[in-house]
Amino acid sequence: MSGAPVLLEMRSITKEFPGVKALSDVNLVVRAGEIHAIAGENGAGKSTLMKVLSGVYPYGTYSGEILYQGTESRFSDIRASEHAGIVIIHQELALVPGMSITENIFLGNEPGRGGVIDWKIANRRATELMAQVGLEEDPDTLIKDIGVGKQQLVEIAKAFAKDVKLLILDEPTAALNEADSQHLLDLLRGFKLQGITSIIISHKLNEIAQVADSITILRDGRTIETLDIKADGVDEDRIVRGMVGRELHSRFPDHTPNIGEVFFEVRDWTVRHPISAERLVAKHSGFTVRRGEIVGFAGLMGAGRTELAMSLFGRSYGTYVSGQIFKDGEEIVLKSVSDAIEHGLAYVSEDRKAIGLNLLDDIKTSMVAAKLSKISKHGVVDQVQEYQAAESYRKSLRVKAPTVDEGVTKLSGGNQQKVVLAKWMFTDPDLLILDEPTRGIDVGAKYEIYGIIQRLADQGKGVIVISSELPELIGLCDRIYTVFEGTITGEILRKDADPELLMKQMTSVKKAQRA
Amino acid sequence: MSRVKELQKSLFGGTTSNARQFGMIFTLVAIVLLFQILTDGLTLSPGNLISLVSQYSYILILAIGMLMVIVAGHIDLSVGSIAAFVGIVVANIMQDYSVPWFLAILIGLAVGAVIGAWQGFWVAYVGVPAFIVTLAGMMLFRGGNQFIGNADTIPVPEGFRKIGAGFLPEIGPNTGYNNLTLLLGLVICVAVVVREWRGRATRREMQAEVAPMWISVIRVAIPLVVVVFATLQFAGGRVGTSFPISGIILGVLVVIYGFVTRNTAGGRHIYAVGGNARAAELSGVKLKRVNFLVMMNMSVLAALAGMIFVARSAASGPQDGIGWELDAIAAVFVGGAAVSGGLGTISGSIVGGLVMAVLNNGLQLMGVGSDRVQIIKGVVLLLAVALDAYNKKQGRFSVIDSLMRPFRRDTPTGAESPAEAGQERGKSPVAG
Numbered sequence: 029m030s031g032a033p034v035l036l037e038m039r040s041i042t043k044e045f046p047g048v049k050a051l052s053d054v055n056l057v058v059r060a061g062e063i064h065a066i067a068g069e070n071g072a073g074k075s076t077l078m079k080v081l082s083g084v085y086p087y088g089t090y091s092g093e094i095l096y097q098g099t100e101s102r103f104s105d106i107r108a109s110e111h112a113g114i115v116i117i118h119q120e121l122a123l124v125p126g127m128s129i130t131e132n133i134f135l136g137n138e139p140g141r142g143g144v145i146d147w148k149i150a151n152r153r154a155t156e157l158m159a160q161v162g163l164e165e166d167p168d169t170l171i172k173d174i175g176v177g178k179q180q181l182v183e184i185a186k187a188f189a190k191d192v193k194l195l196i197l198d199e200p201t202a203a204l205n206e207a208d209s210q211h212l213l214d215l216l217r218g219f220k221l222q223g224i225t226s227i228i229i230s231h232k233l234n235e236i237a238q239v240a241d242s243i244t245i246l247r248d249g250r251t252i253e254t255l256d257i258k259a260d261g262v263d264e265d266r267i268v269r270g271m272v273g274r275e276l277h278s279r280f281p282d283h284t285p286n287i288g289e290v291f292f293e294v295r296d297w298t299v300r301h302p303i304s305a306e307r308l309v310a311k312h313s314g315f316t317v318r319r320g321e322i323v324g325f326a327g328l329m330g331a332g333r334t335e336l337a338m339s340l341f342g343r344s345y346g347t348y349v350s351g352q353i354f355k356d357g358e359e360i361v362l363k364s365v366s367d368a369i370e371h372g373l374a375y376v377s378e379d380r381k382a383i384g385l386n387l388l389d390d391i392k393t394s395m396v397a398a399k400l401s402k403i404s405k406h407g408v409v410d411q412v413q414e415y416q417a418a419e420s421y422r423k424s425l426r427v428k429a430p431t432v433d434e435g436v437t438k439l440s441g442g443n444q445q446k447v448v449l450a451k452w453m454f455t456d457p458d459l460l461i462l463d464e465p466t467r468g469i470d471v472g473a474k475y476e477i478y479g480i481i482q483r484l485a486d487q488g489k490g491v492i493v494i495s496s497e498l499p500e501l502i503g504l505c506d507r508i509y510t511v512f513e514g515t516i517t518g519e520i521l522r523k524d525a526d527p528e529l530l531m532k533q534m535t536s537v538k539k540a541q542r543a
Numbered sequence: 544m545s546r547v548k549e550l551q552k553s554l555f556g557g558t559t560s561n562a563r564q565f566g567m568i569f570t571l572v573a574i575v576l577l578f579q580i581l582t583d584g585l586t587l588s589p590g591n592l593i594s595l596v597s598q599y600s601y602i603l604i605l606a607i608g609m610l611m612v613i614v615a616g617h618i619d620l621s622v623g624s625i626a627a628f629v630g631i632v633v634a635n636i637m638q639d640y641s642v643p644w645f646l647a648i649l650i651g652l653a654v655g656a657v658i659g660a661w662q663g664f665w666v667a668y669v670g671v672p673a674f675i676v677t678l679a680g681m682m683l684f685r686g687g688n689q690f691i692g693n694a695d696t697i698p699v700p701e702g703f704r705k706i707g708a709g710f711l712p713e714i715g716p717n718t719g720y721n722n723l724t725l726l727l728g729l730v731i732c733v734a735v736v737v738r739e740w741r742g743r744a745t746r747r748e749m750q751a752e753v754a755p756m757w758i759s760v761i762r763v764a765i766p767l768v769v770v771v772f773a774t775l776q777f778a779g780g781r782v783g784t785s786f787p788i789s790g791i792i793l794g795v796l797v798v799i800y801g802f803v804t805r806n807t808a809g810g811r812h813i814y815a816v817g818g819n820a821r822a823a824e825l826s827g828v829k830l831k832r833v834n835f836l837v838m839m840n841m842s843v844l845a846a847l848a849g850m851i852f853v854a855r856s857a858a859s860g861p862q863d864g865i866g867w868e869l870d871a872i873a874a875v876f877v878g879g880a881a882v883s884g885g886l887g888t889i890s891g892s893i894v895g896g897l898v899m900a901v902l903n904n905g906l907q908l909m910g911v912g913s914d915r916v917q918i919i920k921g922v923v924l925l926l927a928v929a930l931d932a933y934n935k936k937q938g939r940f941s942v943i944d945s946l947m948r949p950f951r952r953d954t955p956t957g958a959e960s961p962a963e964a965g966q967e968r969g970k971s972p973v974a975g
């Protein structure tokens with residue numbers, strides 16, 4: 029790749045936010061037709077760099093220069109960069125849920141004349157674009173009715189509707205399962221053949237090693253190095269070393285579990301879908317958790333793990349049909365979230381921005397939000413205790429922020445996740461349910477979060493981990509349940525767990541064990 | 544960081560975000576001084592200050608409730624009608640059934656609570672948008688007022704008029720001032736000092752950074768000067784007038800609600816619901832209950848405002864309270880709350896309301912006709928919020944959204960550009 033002409037050069041880019049220097053003197057060189065990966069820890073400045081490039085932060089709000097196709101570019105907004113063929117797909121998807129696939133693809137870019145949309149052209153083009161990205165779906169389907177994997181493809185189709193030359197993908201596979209991720213990576217390779225250049229940000233280092241031609245590593249807002257994947261023989265460990273600045277010997281902290289007796293049990297749990305009443309999202313599910321045990325839930329995207337967890341957590345999802353919950357041998361009935369919290373349950377949701385955090389809050393308010401009673405007397409919040417509790421979590425979880433007065437929007441993804449973790453640790457739960465706890469989180473922070481999970485287990489709590497990354501479940505959990513279409517299809521002990529076996533049980537009902 | 548910013552930061556609290564209140568107060572002071580000059584000193588004269596308070600206290604009382612409604616992500620269009628309805632009910636029972644005035648007030652508040660429960664029920668438990676429920680309420684209770692009063696006015700007895708037209712009585716030795724007003728001023732001064740002192744103690748206890756002493760001195764000195772000046776003006780007015788009772792009611796409510804919204808679990812739940820309802824629900828907040836109580840509280844305050852107004856004008860009529868909802872809503876938004884909920888403070892709304900009140904009053908003093916006053920107010924509301932939006936977009940210090948939550952509840956700084964706000968699923972404040 030080193031022979032190809034340079035398409036983009038970003039020179040000594042510096043970007044400051046009030047009180048934080050997100051980027052300092054960052055350089056990035058991308059050659060035409062390559063797939064260029066950007067890696068770095070949470071908060072390293074990856075997203076910020078891409079926002080500078082795509083005009084989200086317009087010219088004048090940063091210093092340094094952008095040379096694109098040989099000329100200096102000063103983008104005043106996203107439209108300007110899109111005009112030049114640079115299209116960014118953000119970390120969070122930006123689709124309108126209530127609109128159809130076609131409408132979303134052409135949103136802001138509608139074909140037609142004089143403001144009147146020509147639906148014939150739109151539909152034909154949409155069908156073409158969908159074929160191009162391998163999306164098999166009726167173009168009139170609403171976005172909210174298709175899964176995340178397909179939504180991601182719609183985003184890409186949308187980018188293609190705009191005549192893209194440089195496609196930027198910020199963590200495109202974070203929310204995708206293995207199959208969908210693979211499909212997306214194959215697409216990128218296809219685009220390369222068509223001469224489209226891509227920049228991809230990802231915390232899934234195996235994907236980078238697999239698909240990228242070169243990689244730029246950022247740390248603390250600085251460029252550390254740019255490597256040629258093939259020429260320099262870059263593998264995952266090499267990337268990790270660049271990211272964290274030292275060798276990371278293992279992905280999981282050493283841990284000897286200390287497992288006690290069963291203290292939490294669910295029997296015959298059946299829940300109906302909130303809207304289509306004939307659909308069951310959980311079917312006669314039963315499982316147990318022991319004290320000090322980390323229990324995994326494996327399954328494909330949409331298998332119903334989140335739905336199961338949320339329905340247990342104070343009936344926060346769907347309509348309860350049947351089932352019992354036992355804790356310490358006694359049946360408990362959890363009709364609301366506050367009941368669940370009262371009985372020592374905590375649920376850390378997979379979507380921290382949409383339902384895990386109030387993005388208007390600061391760190392300390394977020395951390396204590398789920399159990400205000402712990403720091404208040406007669407309903408009056410004790411601000412000293414609040415501050416101190418939050419400070420101690422900030423320190424022990426190593427949240428990267430100067431003080432706990434900082435707003436949570438300012439934090440990078442990984443640090444927001446730590447805030448959410450702190451929020452639920454603060455409730456002193458007996459059973460902590462973690463839904464995709466390391467989504468979008470860098471290797472170093474993952475390691476830390478695994479450590480936190482293990483320490484919680486060692487305190488005698490039960491931990492349930494829902495994850496779409498099999499290596500994570502295998503590395504972390506003492507026991508793993510597999511879930512398929514709302515049914516628990518198997519139970520595997522750590523010593524027997526291997527990806528193939530899990531995969532088989534995750535995709536079939538054959539071994540379904542009816543309670 | 545520039546010197547000015549640093550000073551702002553240290554004067555208005557520990558975090559940068561707290562510096563935002565600077566602009567809001569600054570705007571109010573500027574408007575007051577401007578009119579003081581334009582009206583040749585009439586604006587700050589005892590007579591005018593007294594009438595300003597008694598003329599706007601009920602709007603500010605509404606603004607308190609409206610702030611909470613808006614923070615929770617709703618709106619209430621019915622407050623003017625509810626005020627008028629309760630006013631006529633209270634006037635009616637006092638006239639026809641000779642109910643004593645203090646009992647009538649309690650009955651009025653109870654009627655407000657029942658109406659609030661009715662509206663809260665539809666909003667919280669049925670899920671009808673507050674906009675619709677209160678639009679219906681606006682018609683319903685306006686009609687109710689005219690039905691009960693036969694579209695006529697009903698006078699109210701002397702005792703009742705005190706809550707709207709009464710003043711702190713003259714007692715004690717003749718000092719040339721109203722003694723109770725002086726006492727009130729003294730109490731406020733002490734409160735200002737104690738509050739700052741306790742704030743410092745709290746920061747120290749948290750082991751957080753404490754502002755240098757001279758900062759605290761300034762933070763105490765400026766309000767003290769204002770309070771002392773205001774006290775002397777209010778106490779030194781025409782004999783028989785002094786600080787209005789309605790102003791005291793307002794002051795007590797501001798202190799109580801300010802505390803509740805800032806420092807209690809219940810208050811936090813309101814912000815949580817407005818900021819991200821689903822996240823709040825999954826944190827154990829009882830969404831329906833919060834929405835119900837917020838709507839109900841608004842109606843109780845509307846009932847109170849209605850009674851104060853009736854007391855002030857000595858009679859209840861069919862045109863009472865028309866357009867109040869808009870004044871209250873304007874105060875809240877000028878005070879920096881977000882249309883999408885989750886942001887705003889009581890004190891901000893009060894300052895916002897005062898900005899509008901001083902503007903109104905100053906223009907009237909200058910002899911500007913009410914037609915033109917309306918036009919100017921409309922333009923000011925739009926410009927104030929637009930300037931704020933512009934500043935935010937530029938990432939600069941924002942003037943109007945410069946609200947105070949002494950220790951919390953500020954917009955997290957580094958407010959995002961609109962493009963980003965979209966994909967971050969952030970809340971865009973009214974301005975952005």
Ligand SMILES: Nc1ncnc2c1ncn2[C@@H]1O[C@H](COP(=O)(O)OP(=O)(O)OP(=O)(O)O)[C@@H](O)[C@H]1O
Nearest residue numbers: 045050070071072073074075076438440441442957
């Ligand atoms: N709007 C903002 N205001 C203030 N600080 C910000 C803002 N956006 C980002 N930052 C800060 O800039 C730094 C870089 O953030 P950025 O989002 O670019 O990280 P990232 O590398 O994309 O991390 P992640 O892998 O978690 O997505 C962080 O320290 C973050 O807190």
Ligand SMILES: [Mg+2]
Nearest residue numbers: 074075119441
């Ligand atoms: Mg990022």
